[in-house]
Amino acid sequence: MAEHDLVVIGAGSAGLSITHVAARMGLRVALVERERMGGDCLNTGCVPSKALLAAAHAATEARRAGRLGIRLPEPEVDWAAVRAHVQGAIAAIAPQDSEDRYRALGAEVIRAEARFVSPDAVEVAGRRITARRFVVAAGSRAAVPAIPGLEDVPFLTNATLFGMKEKPAHLLILGGGAIGLEMAQAHAALGCRVTVVTSGRLGAREDPELVAVLRDALAEAGVSILEDARVVAAEAGAVLLLADGRRLAGSHLLVAVGRTPNLESLGLEAAGIRATPRGIATDAGLRSTTNRRVFAAGDIADPEGLGPRYLTHVGSLHAGILARRILFRLPAKLDYGALPRVTYTDPELAQVGMTEAEARAADHKVQVLRWPFAENDRAIAEGRTEGLVKLVATPGGRLLGVGIAGRHAGEMIGLWTHAIGARVPLRDLAGLVVPYPTRAEAGKRAAGVPALEQLFSRPARWAARTLGRLPW
Numbered sequence: 001m002a003e004h005d006l007v008v009i010g011a012g013s014a015g016l017s018i019t020h021v022a023a024r025m026g027l028r029v030a031l032v033e034r035e036r037m038g039g040d041c042l043n044t045g046c047v048p049s050k051a052l053l054a055a056a057h058a059a060t061e062a063r064r065a066g067r068l069g070i071r072l073p074e075p076e077v078d079w080a081a082v083r084a085h086v087q088g089a090i091a092a093i094a095p096q097d098s099e100d101r102y103r104a105l106g107a108e109v110i111r112a113e114a115r116f117v118s119p120d121a122v123e124v125a126g127r128r129i130t131a132r133r134f135v136v137a138a139g140s141r142a143a144v145p146a147i148p149g150l151e152d153v154p155f156l157t158n159a160t161l162f163g164m165k166e167k168p169a170h171l172l173i174l175g176g177g178a179i180g181l182e183m184a185q186a187h188a189a190l191g192c193r194v195t196v197v198t199s200g201r202l203g204a205r206e207d208p209e210l211v212a213v214l215r216d217a218l219a220e221a222g223v224s225i226l227e228d229a230r231v232v233a234a235e236a237g238a239v240l241l242l243a244d245g246r247r248l249a250g251s252h253l254l255v256a257v258g259r260t261p262n263l264e265s266l267g268l269e270a271a272g273i274r275a276t277p278r279g280i281a282t283d284a285g286l287r288s289t290t291n292r293r294v295f296a297a298g299d300i301a302d303p304e305g306l307g308p309r310y311l312t313h314v315g316s317l318h319a320g321i322l323a324r325r326i327l328f329r330l331p332a333k334l335d336y337g338a339l340p341r342v343t344y345t346d347p348e349l350a351q352v353g354m355t356e357a358e359a360r361a362a363d364h365k366v367q368v369l370r371w372p373f374a375e376n377d378r379a380i381a382e383g384r385t386e387g388l389v390k391l392v393a394t395p396g397g398r399l400l401g402v403g404i405a406g407r408h409a410g411e412m413i414g415l416w417t418h419a420i421g422a423r424v425p426l427r428d429l430a431g432l433v434v435p436y437p438t439r440a441e442a443g444k445r446a447a448g449v450p451a452l453e454q455l456f457s458r459p460a461r462w463a464a465r466t467l468g469r470l471p472w
């Protein structure tokens with residue numbers, strides 16, 4: 001008989017979520033982690049990046065307070081204290097992800113590397129562990145592009161960025177995606193010179209109309225942005241050479257051009273687990289396509305037809321699917337139709353469902369409804385009117401996607417995530433009563449554009465005028 005009901009490899013957000021459910025259900029679970037409990041999100045991803053951004057936003061707010069009649073001196077950035085805040089945020093959240101917590105829930109926590117040695121067993125610190133089911137949640141790391149000379153440059157990735165003792169004088173950022181955008185703004189606001197160099201356009205696959213709002217904010221913060229750039233070589237001293245002959249020299253280089261799955265140490269061949277360069281190949285319910293005992297979750301999962309997603313809340317979404325499949329043997333399939341994502345710059349960029357381009361590429365007939373924050377009383381009162389709410393819907397009023405660029409956009413996307421997931425018709429959203437004055441009104445107003453057009457149409461005006469003349 002197998003020693004465990006379930007072995008989970010990796011104690012990042014995905015592995016912790018499924019361990020939590022399984023242990024609380026009373027299964028015999030072993031959770032194996034080779035480095036730090038909490039994985040990327042806690043130690044080298046979401047938490048430190050958002051803590052650093054919080055410090056950056058505070059500095060920016062101080063600089064901007066003049067617009068409200070409050071003039072403050074240029075803020076002094078105490079880099080050591082900012083770092084202490086970042087490490088403090090990690091330390092404050094760490095107990096939630098700790099060995100003690102998971103042991104108390106009933107899991108066996110093993111701090112070592114796991115490697116499959118057969119289809120139903122892994123080896124961990126010299127011990128062979130068998131299990132009825134395995135969840136591989138071994139995560140991903142920064143992808144390193146094949147740029148000649150890069151191997152000789154001591155470049156930074158998210159794994160090393162937040163441990164840096166010195167403040168970079170001039171940070172070159174290779175990649176203008178989620179990390180590039182957030183870290184460019186954070187470092188610029190904290191007093192570093194920043195240059196972003198990216199292939200394609202800034203914001204990668206985000207809606208260009210919304211990215212334009214972020215581009216303006218970065219430019220205002222003094223960030224240099226080079227889009228459609230092709231880096232042909234790198235040299236020590238943090239130098240990038242571009243195909244057009246330009247030579248960019250910085251003090252530090254951050255590489256943020258996407259992710260690579262952590263496949264190498266897992267011994268997948270011994271267990272007959274198929275992998276692609278993007279991760280472990282699974283069906284739409286996260287089960288390995290070649291070993292029925294094995295499931296994948298989080299960044300390392302490459303579900304058929306969907307591909308990987310690198311978001312912490314995807315880990316908990318995956319845990320829900322796995323709980324249904326592994327614990328209750330129920331069918332369950334992934335659906336990313338209502339999966340939100342947020343870039344935590346200021347202004348923020350939040351998106352759920354399809355962008356306009358994705359909806360058109362999928363051959364949907366679309367109507368696009370917008371409401372600018374320049375016409376939102378709360379935004380005006382705060383002196384922060386940049387950005388807009390953009391709704392993409394079918395002509396019949398079914399929402400396909402929502403994008404918001406603006407202050408606190410991330411806090412607004414929850415309603416729209418529910419609206420898309422539950423297929424709430426546009427007219428219901430237009431009829432919502434939202435408190436005044438809030439930024440949420442902008443979304444309601446966008447949803448109400450077609451209804452307003454109908455309300456003030458010729459026949460409606462005629463009817464109102466005629467009824468108005470009749471005696472009560």
Ligand SMILES: Cc1cc2nc3c(=O)[nH]c(=O)nc-3n(C[C@H](O)[C@H](O)[C@H](O)COP(=O)(O)OP(=O)(O)OC[C@H]3O[C@@H](n4cnc5c(N)ncnc54)[C@H](O)[C@@H]3O)c2cc1C
Pocket residue numbers: 009010011012013014015032033034035036037038039040041042044045046047049050112113114115137138139140158179262265266297298299300309310311312313314315344
């Ligand atoms: C800078 C940055 C900012 C981010 N910000 C956000 C954000 O704001 N919001 C958001 O939703 N997402 C964000 N993300 C993405 C998010 O961090 C990841 O999607 C998430 O952490 C992935 O979780 P995971 O459990 O799949 O993998 P990981 O967190 O990588 O955990 C995998 C764990 O497995 C362990 N492991 C690997 N191989 C083995 C082995 N053989 N044996 C034992 N253990 C092993 C690793 O040590 C690791 O701890 C950010 C990412 C980065 C890099």
Ligand SMILES: NC(=O)c1ccc[n+]([C@@H]2O[C@H](COP(=O)([O-])OP(=O)(O)OC[C@H]3O[C@@H](n4cnc5c(N)ncnc54)[C@H](O)[C@@H]3O)[C@@H](O)[C@H]2O)c1
Pocket residue numbers: 145174175176177178179180182197198199200201202203204229231255256257258259309310311341342343344
């Ligand atoms: N707020 C958040 O939720 C958040 C924040 C940070 C990271 N993340 C997650 O982490 C993942 C990784 O982030 P990322 O920023 O590394 O990747 P990304 O996929 O978001 O963006 C990568 C960028 O690098 C560019 N690029 C690729 N190869 C290049 C090259 N050789 N030279 C120059 N540019 C190149 C691409 O055009 C793209 O713009 C994201 O997919 C995201 O899901 C999420």
